[in-house]
Amino acid sequence: MLRLEQEDFTCGRSRYLDFLKEAAEPTAKIFVKISLEHTESVFWAQIDTGSAWSVLDPLVAKRHGYLDLDGERIGLDTRLGRKSGILARLPVRFLADDGVPFDTEGTFFICPDWPPGRTFLGYSGLLASMRFALDPQANHFYFGP
Amino acid sequence: MGQPLRKAEPETRSYRERIRELVEADRVEGARRLLAEALERGDHGEDLSRWERVLAKTKGRRNPEVALDFDRTPEITWIREKSDPYKGQWVALLGDQLLAHSASLDEVMAVLEANKPPRRPMVHYID
Structure with a gap:
């Protein structure tokens, strides 16, 4: 994987998508492959370095029982308006096509009336605690501790 | 003539409330600093364990036991x-x-x- 001055910089690499068919906005985004709760299913999640917190699809949250978590309740201003929900710490796995997968935890905003199908990975509660890099020529997402 | 300095009002809000306010304003580092201050003081009588958890910086780990993914x-x-x-x-x-x-x-x-x-x-x- 990527190395910096003789040391590993990242441990894994996966192919990312820069758009999904149904994405509401036409501009390029970065969708990476993750799994939650270490289940054997892959979901796409959008990298959002402009957001402090990750946001979890509410139907995925319901599936894992996260809607009933007793977390800190907050209100956040989002592009869909003011939303109320809880912050919870959840395990996230970055799946690798090459190298080694990466397990970590992130703080997710869980909001029952967030639209389904949209999971975001935010900066302060997740991405800021790991290393990542992009190769936009090849659509490669590099990640690691 | 200069104005007399106003005496700072004592903080009456709880740490939980102040941390929430910072978090809602996306001032995450400020929230972490305030949490650290509260934990250092330790005499506030508040349960801040939830904030400790959600504001923590986690160091993840490589997991070579997980199968590689593939071209989607x-x-x-x-x-x-x-x-x-x-x-x-x-x-x-x-x-x-x-x-x-x-x-x-x-x-x-x-x-x-x-x-x-x-x-x-x-x-x-x-x-």
């Missing part, structure tokens, strides 16, 4: 070309094969649990 071009092609009839549903795909679909994610996952696919499926909501 067939799944993406399926979504681009064949997903229209499944709007508002969850689909489970492996390559260009549709393994399950339903408006209920639980139902899709139940199908996958009952018929475990040979490789990791992709689960996606068709918006």
Whole structure:
């Protein structure tokens, strides 16, 4: 994987998508492959370095029982308006096509009336605690501790 | 003539309330600093364990025991070309094969649990 001055910089690499068919906005985004709760299913999640917190699809949250978590309740201003929900710490796995997968935890905003199908990975509660890099020529997402 | 300096008002709000206010304003580092101050003082009588957890910086780990993923071009092609009839549903795909679909994610996952696919499926909501 990527190395910096003789040391590993990242441990894994996966192919990312820069758009999904149904994405509401036409501009390029970065969708990476993750799994939650270490289940054997892959979901796409959008990298959002402009957001402090990750946001979890509410139907995925319901599936894992996260809607009933007793977390800190907050209100956040989002592009869909003011939303109320809880912050919870959840395990996230970055799946690798090459190298080694990466397990970590992130703080997710869980909001029952967030639209389904949209999971975001935010900066302060997740991405800021790991290393990542992009190769936009090849659509490669590099990640690691 | 200068104005007399106003005496700072003593803080009456709880740490939990002040941390929440900073978090809601996306001032995460400020929230972490305030939490650290509260934990250092230790005499506030508040349970800040939830804030400790959600504001923590986690160092993740490599996990070589997890199987590698693979090229998802067939799944993406399926979504681009064949997903229209499944709007508002969850689909489970492996390559260009549709393994399950339903408006209920639980139902899709139940199908996958009952018929475990040979490789990791992709689960996606068709918006």
